[in-house]
Structure formats: C-alpha cells, structure tokens
Amino acid sequence: MGLRRGASVAQLEALYRERYERFARVAGGMVGDGETGRDAVQHAFAVAISERHTFRAEGSLEGWLWRIVLNEARRMASANRALPLNDGYEQATNGHPADEYGLRAWIATLPDRQRAVLFLRYQADMQYGRIAEVLGIDVGTVSATLSAAHTKLRKAMTAADR
Amino acid sequence: MIDVEDLLSAELDRLLPAVSGPDWADVLRLAGTSERRRRRATLVGTSAILAAAAAAIVLATPLGAAIARGLGGFSAWISGQPGSPAPKAQQRAFAHANAHSFLGFPAGTQLRLLETAKAPSGQREVQLLGFRAGGTLCLRIVVTGKSRASRQSCAPLAELRHAGAPVRVVIVDDGFGQGPKRAWYGIDRVGAPALQITAGITADGVKAVTLHDNAGTHTVPAVSNGFLYVAWNPIIGQRVDAISAHTGRARVDVPFAPAPWGGGGGTGAGAATGPTKVQRVLRTGTIGWLIRHQPVGESLSTLQGRASRSLRNGIIFGRLLNPNPNIPARFALTLSKPDPHAPFPALRAHGAVVCGWTFAGSGAGGGCSPVKGLFSRGPISAGTFLANGSDEFMLVSGFVSDDVHRLVAYLSTGDTQQVAVVHNAFLASIARARFPIRLVAYDAQGRIVGLTSPLTDIGGGAGPAPGRAKPLLHVTAPNGATATLLVGRSNQGGLCTYVRYYQSRFAQGASINCMGRAWKGSPVQLGGGGSAGIWYGRVRADVTRVEVTFGDGARATIHPTNGAILYAVPPSEAGKTDWVRRFTGYNAHGRAIGSEILTKPANP
Numbered sequence: 001m002g003l004r005r006g007a008s009v010a011q012l013e014a015l016y017r018e019r020y021e022r023f024a025r026v027a028g029g030m031v032g033d034g035e036t037g038r039d040a041v042q043h044a045f046a047v048a049i050s051e052r053h054t055f056r057a058e059g060s061l062e063g064w065l066w067r068i069v070l071n072e073a074r075r076m077a078s079a080n081r082a083l084p085l086n087d088g089y090e091q092a093t094n095g096h097p098a099d100e101y102g103l104r105a106w107i108a109t110l111p112d113r114q115r116a117v118l119f120l121r122y123q124a125d126m127q128y129g130r131i132a133e134v135l136g137i138d139v140g141t142v143s144a145t146l147s148a149a150h151t152k153l154r155k156a157m158t159a160a161d162r
Numbered sequence: 163m164i165d166v167e168d169l170l171s172a173e174l175d176r177l178l179p180a181v182s183g184p185d186w187a188d189v190l191r192l193a194g195t196s197e198r199r200r201r202r203a204t205l206v207g208t209s210a211i212l213a214a215a216a217a218a219i220v221l222a223t224p225l226g227a228a229i230a231r232g233l234g235g236f237s238a239w240i241s242g243q244p245g246s247p248a249p250k251a252q253q254r255a256f257a258h259a260n261a262h263s264f265l266g267f268p269a270g271t272q273l274r275l276l277e278t279a280k281a282p283s284g285q286r287e288v289q290l291l292g293f294r295a296g297g298t299l300c301l302r303i304v305v306t307g308k309s310r311a312s313r314q315s316c317a318p319l320a321e322l323r324h325a326g327a328p329v330r331v332v333i334v335d336d337g338f339g340q341g342p343k344r345a346w347y348g349i350d351r352v353g354a355p356a357l358q359i360t361a362g363i364t365a366d367g368v369k370a371v372t373l374h375d376n377a378g379t380h381t382v383p384a385v386s387n388g389f390l391y392v393a394w395n396p397i398i399g400q401r402v403d404a405i406s407a408h409t410g411r412a413r414v415d416v417p418f419a420p421a422p423w424g425g426g427g428g429t430g431a432g433a434a435t436g437p438t439k440v441q442r443v444l445r446t447g448t449i450g451w452l453i454r455h456q457p458v459g460e461s462l463s464t465l466q467g468r469a470s471r472s473l474r475n476g477i478i479f480g481r482l483l484n485p486n487p488n489i490p491a492r493f494a495l496t497l498s499k500p501d502p503h504a505p506f507p508a509l510r511a512h513g514a515v516v517c518g519w520t521f522a523g524s525g526a527g528g529g530c531s532p533v534k535g536l537f538s539r540g541p542i543s544a545g546t547f548l549a550n551g552s553d554e555f556m557l558v559s560g561f562v563s564d565d566v567h568r569l570v571a572y573l574s575t576g577d578t579q580q581v582a583v584v585h586n587a588f589l590a591s592i593a594r595a596r597f598p599i600r601l602v603a604y605d606a607q608g609r610i611v612g613l614t615s616p617l618t619d620i621g622g623g624a625g626p627a628p629g630r631a632k633p634l635l636h637v638t639a640p641n642g643a644t645a646t647l648l649v650g651r652s653n654q655g656g657l658c659t660y661v662r663y664y665q666s667r668f669a670q671g672a673s674i675n676c677m678g679r680a681w682k683g684s685p686v687q688l689g690g691g692g693s694a695g696i697w698y699g700r701v702r703a704d705v706t707r708v709e710v711t712f713g714d715g716a717r718a719t720i721h722p723t724n725g726a727i728l729y730a731v732p733p734s735e736a737g738k739t740d741w742v743r744r745f746t747g748y749n750a751h752g753r754a755i756g757s758e759i760l761t762k763p764a765n766p
Contacts, residue, residue, distance in 0.1 A: 013186055020184040038323075039240075042185070046192035122170055153170065 007048075007055045007064075015062055016045055022124045023069050029119040030073035032108060037073060044072040059133055066124075066134040070116055077112075106156040114149040117142055183578070185323060235365030236322045236330075238387040239292075239299055244363075245386035248273035248291050252304060255312070256291075264464050265490045265521065267295040273302065276388035281307070281357070283394075286339070290361055290390040294319070297488030301332045301361050301388070309339030309356050315553045317363070318488055318591045324577055328365035329389065329407040330593075331418040335360055335375075335400070336552035345398050348626035348650045349660045349672065358393040360402050362416075362554075367409045371416075374404040381408075398628075399423050417575075419594035422551045422620050434600040434616035436572025440540070441609040447537035447563025449586045452479065452497050452516065458585045459483040462494060465521065476500070478514060485584040486591075491522035491547075493559055493587040498530065518587070520559040523549030537563045541612040542603050544588075548620060558590045558599070558617060567606040571599050594619045624654040624676035631660050635728035640736035641665070643694035647728040655679035659726055661690075661698045669693075675700070685756030686747040688727060695731035695741055705747035705755065713743055 016023075020041070027044075028037025048068050055064050107115060116135060120126045128146075132139045238244040248256075253273050260266040277290045286307035293300055300316040315333045322330070337355030344353045360373060364384040371389040372381045377400060382391045384407075393400060401423055405416040451458050459481040480496025496517045516536055519528030527547050537543075544560035562569060562583060569581040569588055573596040581590045581601065592599060597619040603612035631650030638644050643665035652658045656677035664670045669692075681702050688699035688708075701708060701722050708720045708727060712735050720729050735741050746757040 016186060016189065017184060042189055042192055045189040049189070049193035118170070150170075 005053065005056055007052045007061050009049055009052070011061060012045060012048055012052065012065070015065060019062065019065075023065075025123045026119040027069055027073040029107070029123060030070065030115060031077040036076055040072040040076050041069055044069040047072065063130065063133045066120070067136070070134070074112065106153055110149055110152065113137075114145055114152075117145045118149050121146060183580075188323065235328060235367055236363065236387070237366060239294060239322070239363055240319070241294075243274065244292055244388060245274040245276040248275045249289075252289065252291060256302065265492065265523075267293075267298070267300075267490065271295045274386075276301075276386040277390045279390055279392045281392075281394050286357060286394075288357070288359060288390065288392050290388055292363070292388060298490065299332075299363065301363070303333065303336065303338075303359055303361065305338045305357070311338050313338075313550070315550065315555070316490060316591070317555050317593070320488075320579065321555070321591075321593055324573075324575070324579075324593075324596075326575075327407055327414050327416040328368050328409060329362055329371060329384075329405070329414075329416045331360070331362040331405060331416060331554050331595075333359060333361045333552050334418060334554060335393070335402055335421040336550065337396075341395055343395075343398050345628050346630035347398075347628060348631045348658055348674065349648055349662070350626075351630075352398060354396055354398045354400070356395065358396045358400065359552075360391040360393075360405075361389060363388050364407065368407045369410050370408040372406045372408065372413075373402050375402045376400045417595040418554060419597070419619055423625060432574035432598060434572065434574060434598040435576055436570075436578070436600045437602055437610055437613065440611060440613060442605060442611045444541050444563065444565055444611050445538055447541050447565050449495065449516065449536075449561065450564050451585060452481075452495055455479045455497075457481065462496070465492075465494065480517075481585070483585050483587040485587045486582045486589040489522075489557070489589050489591050491520060491557055491559070491589055493561070493589055494519040494521065494528070495561055495585075495587055497533070500530075500532075516561075518543060518545075518559070518561050520545070520547045520557060520589070522547060522557055525549050540603075540614075541566050542569070542601055542614055544601050544614050544617065546617055546620075551620070554594055555591045556594050556597070556619070558588075558592055558601070560588060561586045562588065562603055562612070565605055565611055566603040568604040570602050570604070572602060573597075573599050624652040624656060624658070624678050626658050626674070626676060627651040627653045631658065634726055635723055637696060637728050637730040639665075639694040639696050639730040640733045641694050643669075643696060643730075645694075645696045645698065645728060645730075647698055647726055649724065649726060652676040652678065657700075657725075659698075659700055661728065663694075663696065665692075665694050673698075684758065686745050686758045688745050688758050691742065691760075695736060697727070697729045697731075697742070697745075699727055700725050701727060701747050702756070704749045706750045707748050709746045709748065710742060711744040711746070713741055 023041045024038050027040040031037050031040060044065070048065055055061065107118065110118065113135070117131055120131045120134060126134070128139050128142045131142045135142070256273050260271065261269065271293055273291045273293050275289060276292050279288045281287070286305060286309055289304040291302040291304065293302070297319040298316050299319055300314050302312060302314040304312045313336065317330060317332050335358045337358050339356030341354040341356045344351060364371065364387050366387070368384040370381050370383050371391070372379060373391050375393065376397060377393060380391060382389050401420050403420055405418055407414045407416055462480050462482050464482050476499035478497045478499060480494060480498070483493045483495060485493055498515050498517050500515050514533045515530040516533055517528060517530040519526055529545070531543065541563035542560065543562070544558060547557040547559055558571065558581070564586065566583065569583050571579040571581050571590055571592060573579060573592065575596050579590060579592060581588050598616035600616050601614040602610055605611045627650070629651055631648035633646055634649050635647040636644070643663070645661055645663045648660040648662070650658045650660070656679050658674060658676040660672060660674050662672045685702035685705050686708060687701070688697050690697045703725055705722060708722065710718045710720060710729070716735065718732065720727055731741050742760055744757055744759045746754050749755050
C-alpha cells in the first residue's frame with residue numbers, strides 16, 4: 001500500500017491557527033524583522049495550499065510546513081539586506097535594559113543553518129529529532145550546529161559581561 | 163561560565179517582536195491570487211511578454227514573487243516600488259531634511275513619484291510622492307509655484323493587514339497656501355487655503371476614486387497605486403465627507419475620518435470593543451528605571467526644537483525612548499520638579515512629577531502627574547496625538563507601570579492591534595476611522611490589569627457657524643484675572659459660547675463650547691474655577707437664576723444673561739480653600755431643576 005498523498009486545506013488551517021505564533025517568531029528571527037517574518041508565514045501557507053497535493057505522508061505535515069516556512073523566510077532574508085534581528089524593535093522590557101548582551105547583532109552574524117537551529121530550538125521548543133526532520137539533516141548535525149552557535153554566543157555574552 | 167541555554171531562551175523571548183496576529187483569510191487570498199497569477203501566466207502570449215517586461219523584472223526575484231502575492235493587492239507598496247523614481251530635486255530635498263531630523267527615516271530612503279496635478283491657472287503644481295521605510299508607508303505632498311510647501315503623512319504597514327477597503331486614505335483636506343476667501347467664525351477670522359489635498363494609497367485593482375465635498379462630486383483616477391484629489395481655491399470649511407473606490411466591477415465605500423473643522427469632523431459614533439473588566443486590580447505601581455535613574459533609551463539631548471527646551475525645564479532625570487521604530491515619533495519620560503506656574507494645584511503641591519511627552523512631526527505634546535498616586539487609577543496613562551488635523555492616522559502614546567507585560571488596542575472595527583511597550587513607554591499609529599479604541603493591559607500571567615476609557619477621535623461635535631461672535635459678559639476676578647464671554651451661532655443650529663481668559667502670560671487662553679439645537683445634559687453646565695475663581699458656562703432656557711453655595715456655607719445668586727453665565731467669586735471668598743461647593747439652577751417658579759455639585763475642592 002502506498003503512502004497517503006496530499007493534505008486538506010482544513011488540516012493546514014488547523015495547524016496554522018495552532019502554531020501561528022511559533023511560525024511567526026521563528027520566521028521573524030530568521031529574517032530579522034517581525035513583520036517580514038509574518039509575511040513569510042502568510043506566503044508559506046499560501047504556497048502550502050497551492051502545493052498541498054504534493055505532500056507525501058513520509059514525515060509529519062507540520063514538519064513539511066516548517067520546511068516551507070523556513071524556505072520562504074530564507075528567500076525573504078536573502079532578498080533583504082542582512083539586518084540585525086529586528087533592529088531597534090524591542091519587546092516590553094519594563095524597567096530592564098533591552099538586549100544587554102547585544103544578541104541581535106551576534107545572531108545576525110550566525111550562518112543560516114545555525115540561526116535556523118537556534119530559533120527552532122528556542123522559539124518553537126522543538127526537540128533535536130524534530131529539528132532534524134524539518135531541516136533534513138541528522139540529529140548529530142543538529143547537536144553539532146547548536147553547539148557551534150552556543151559557543152559563539154557564549155563568547156559574545158562573556159565579552160558583554162566584562 | 164554562562165548558562166547559554168537558559169539565557170538564550172529568556173533573551174530570545176524578550177527580543178523577538180510581537181507581530182500581528184494570525185489571518186487565515188489573508189492566506190486564502192494570497193493562495194487564490196498566486197493560483198490565478200500562475201494560470202494567467204500560461205495564457206500570456208509573446209506580444210504581452212514584451213509589454214510586461216518591466217513588471218517581470220520585479221516578479222522574477224523571489225522577493226518579487228512573494229510581493230506579487232502581496233497583501234490584498236497593495237503589493238507595490240509592500241515592495242516599496244509604487245510609481246516611478248522621484249525627481250532628483252525632490253529626492254535631494256527629502257534626504258537633506260531627513261538627515262537633519264532626529265525623527266528621520268533611514269538614510270537612503272528612496273522617494274517614488276506617484277502623480278502630479280496642475281492648477282487650472284497654471285500657478286501651482288502638486289506632486290504626490292510616496293515611500294516605504296521599514297514598517298511605515300508615507301505620502302509626501304510637494305506644492306510648487308505660487309505656494310511652496312511640503313508635508314508628509316504616514317500610515318503603518320500593519321494597517322494593510324487589517325480587513326478593509328482597497329483604498330487607505332492617508333491625508334484629508336490638507337490646506338496649502340492662502341486663498342482669497344476670508345470669513346469670521348466665532349472669535350476667529352479664518353481664511354481658506356489656496357488648495358486642499360486629499361490623498362491615499364490604492365490596491366492594484368482600483369481604477370478610480372470618487373470623493374464628495376461641499377463643492378460636489380469628483381472622480382480621480384487611481385495612478386501608481388495612489389490617488390490624489392486637489393480642491394483648487396476651496397470655500398472656507400470645505401470638507402470631503404464621502405469616498406468610494408471603483409474596481410471596475412464594483413464600487414466600495416471607503417471608511418475614513420473627515421478632517422475636523424471648528425469642532426466638527428472626526429469619526430461617527432462607533433463603539434469601543436474589547437474587555438471591560440479588570441481581572442487584577444492595581445492601585446499602585448512604579449516605573450523602576452525612572453525612579454532609579456537608569457539610563458535606558460537615549461539622552462534627552464537628542465531632542466530638537468522649542469518643545470524640547472520646555473520639557474527640560476526643572477528636570478531631575480529623563481530619557482528619550484523609541485517604543486516603536488515603525489513610527490517616526492519618540493516618547494520622552496521624565497522625573498521633574500513641579501512647575502511653579504502649573505495651572506493645576508495638584509501639580510504645584512507635590513514634590514516631583516512624572517512627565518510624558520510625545521514628539522512627532524514638528525510638534526510635541528504631553529503632560530505631567532504627581533509621582534505620588536501616579537498609577538492610583540490603573541497602570542495605563544494614555545493620550546492621543548495628532549500632528550496635523552488632516553492626518554488620517556493618529557498616535558496613541560503614553561506609559562504604563564512595571565506591572566504591564568503586554569498592551570493591546572481594541573479597535574471599533576472589531577480587530578485588535580498589538581502595542582509595543584519599551585521601558586514603560588508605548589506608541590501606536592491607528593487609523594482614525596478605527597476609533598474609538600480601548601487599550602487593555604495584561605500582566606505576565608495574562609490577566610487584565612488595566613483598561614482605558616474609550617479613546618475617541620478628535621472632532622465629532624458642533625462647531626462655529628459663519629459669523630463673528632459678540633461679546634456678552636465681562637468680569638474681573640479679585641486677583642486681577644479677566645474673562646470675556648462671547649456668543650455666536652453653531653453649525654448645528656444652536657449656540658457657541660467662547661470665553662477669553664487672561665491671568666498672566668503663563669495662564670491665558672480661550673475656550674469654546676458649541677451645542678446643537680436641542681439642549682443635552684444637565685440644565686446647569688458650568689466650568690472653570692482655577693486660582694482666579696472665574697466660572698462660566700450655559701444654563702437651559704428655563705433656568706432663571708443660579709445659586710452658588712460656597713465652602714463656608716455662604717451663598718450668592720447669579721442671573722444668567724441669554725442663558726450664559728460668567729462669574730467671578732467675590733473678594734470675601736477669594737483666597738479660601740474649597741471656594742465653591744455647588745451651583746443650583748432654579749426656574750421661574752423657584753423650583754430647583756438642576757445643579758452642578760463639585761465633589762472635590764476645585765480651588766487651592
């Protein structure tokens with residue numbers, strides 16, 4: 001028996017509504033701007049609707065969607081100039097200095113895959129196995145990539161603490 | 163050694179922005195557009211390919227393709243490429259002004275020319291330019307010839323994410339130059355401008371825009387994803403009151419807020435939406451960094467202009483904040499000494515005050531509150547700011563206590579808008595057509611900790627009718643302050659009363675109160691007081707006398723003149739605290755029919 005093919009619009013909508021915030025935050029991190037990241041999510045789901053018949057149930061539907069979202073985010077990021085992570089746009093920090101470690105600038109300098117792993121890990125709360133599925137890499141590579149990103153950022157934070 | 167995992171998790175949570183909420187309808191629209199576009203592409207013949215070459219350059223890039231599926235047809239604006247490159251002279255002038263403003267846009271922002279219009283006399287020309295800078299879309303009007311001026315007005319990109327008509331109005335009836343027409347309206351002799359401009363941005367499918375004003379109905383083409391209507395030599399008070407968009411297949415009414423005129427204009431009687439009950443009551447609160455003098459944000463020395471100098475008077479500590487980089491505005495929060503000339507006793511009596519100032523365009527506005535009891539009514543202090551009455555987008559700004567984690571604006575159109583809060587300050591730009599709005603504050607646990615009363619659009623009431631107001635009453639207070647009350651007709655069939663007040667160069671001004679034909683509210687409507695003890699207002703026609711009850715129990719009688727009252731407390735009551743307790747209105751039969759009770763001491 002072959003794999004079931006295709007996904008319904010209702011399935012896509014359900015995942016969109018359930019996971020929207022995670023998709024938007026990860027995409028925002030990837031492109032360095034919240035609103036452009038949101039554009040990426042919107043466009044990614046539009047693509048997913050158009051291409052839903054090509055989905056093969058070899059992996060999860062959510063994993064398939066994550067790949068499309070990341071691709072859209074990468075396209076938009078490459079079309080834009082490299083921006084620090086949402087430069088100057090700060091979340092409510094009431095009373096505390098924002099970005100005291102200068103993380104925005106450091107994250108912006110990370111290679112594409114390290115950024116993706118970082119955001120999927122910390123913004124989408126994904127386990128290594130799921131990250132590997134989304135990015136189409138081994139779990140070991142996820143671990144190594146994250147470790148490399150940690151090393152760079154630890155260096156940045158240590159420098160900022162001095 | 164730093165625990166990177168924990169820190170990263172917390173820091174990324176803090177740094178990543180809250181973005182607009184989900185919109186599945188927008189996804190479906192994008193999907194539909196892209197499918198249609200693909201089908202159409204297979205049908206395009208070779209001859210059409212050449213004609214579409216310029217567009218294809220944009221569409222060929224990944225971003226261009228994404229943009230082409232843009233937000234509800236505003237794709238040219240999203241890509242920042244509407245119209246054609248602006249004339250070099252305009253680009254240079256813009257870059258020069260931009261570089262010299264602390265509210266400037268990023269260097270290198272490119273203007274686009276959307277449309278031009280020439281006066282029938284040939285004496286003036288109007289250029290409509292536009293640009294996108296980050297999350298902001300702006301229209302710039304440049305008038306040349308006999309009148310020379312330029313001005314710009316902006317809308318947030320997020321506005322395009324809200325459901326709405328295929329046209330977003332950005333500027334309404336903005337006047338330029340001086341026309342020959344002059345007339346008295348109340349206490350002001352006003353002149354008509356040489357021209358008035360209404361402009362906005364249009365979606366791809368819009369062919370034309372129809373506007374109605376006092377001079378008739380006018381249809382203008384939608385060109386380069388924008389529209390421009392110029393009323394040449396308008397009459398005084400000429401106002402656009404209806405706009406619709408033509409898409410070729412349908413006509414769509416476009417919501418907008420008419421420009422205010424003499425107290426009128428503004429949005430209609432929409433209702434605020436959103437929660438109305440607080441889940442956790444807060445009566446205390448603070449702004450930690452301000453009290454601790456932590457140097458967050460920027461120095462106040464960044465500020466320019468006269469307003470910044472007055473802000474810095476008596477300052478103990480303050481910083482300039484940029485809560486929303488998508489808006490060309492800043493918010494200053496200061497801890498200051500009380501102003502000895504402040505008109506309100508509360509601001510003179512307390513040790514220190516917290517002041518919040520909004521800076522936008524070439525103007526500034528704000529106010530102060532005593533530190534003691536700063537958040538006694540809740541954790542939000544909010545106000546609205548409109549740099550120009552013709553702007554369709556109004557700033558909502560203010561500050562919140564440290565307890566507030568998230569702030570949301572509930573719009574009258576039923577949707578919501580996230581409001582960025584940074585270092586307790588917030589700034590949002592919201593279409594006036596979406597007012598009234600309500601701000602709702604949430605704590606870190608997601609509980610509602612604060613609500614504002616509905617914030618309303620400007621205007622919306624009766625205004626002065628043509629004609630000069632006539633002096634009716636004049637008083638001099640025991641401290642030497644003087645006031646004159648004048649009366650004129652209102653544009654809704656009732657009366658306008660004007661009070662010109664002078665106490666010192668720090669305390670002077672004029673107030674205006676216009677009513678429609680029918681009396682609304684209490685039969686006795688008096689206001690004023692202040693340190694001079696001058697009271698004024700109007701009473702209903704059946705009120706023949708008003709009795710004043712003073713704080714010490716003494717009484718006095720006032721006889722209205724044509725329904726108007728202007729009254730200065732007598733020397734025997736001057737200097738006492740709690741001067742006036744109540745005004746009671748009596749009819750011709752001696753029956754009390756209305757009163758104004760002052761529940762708090764109104765005077766020092």
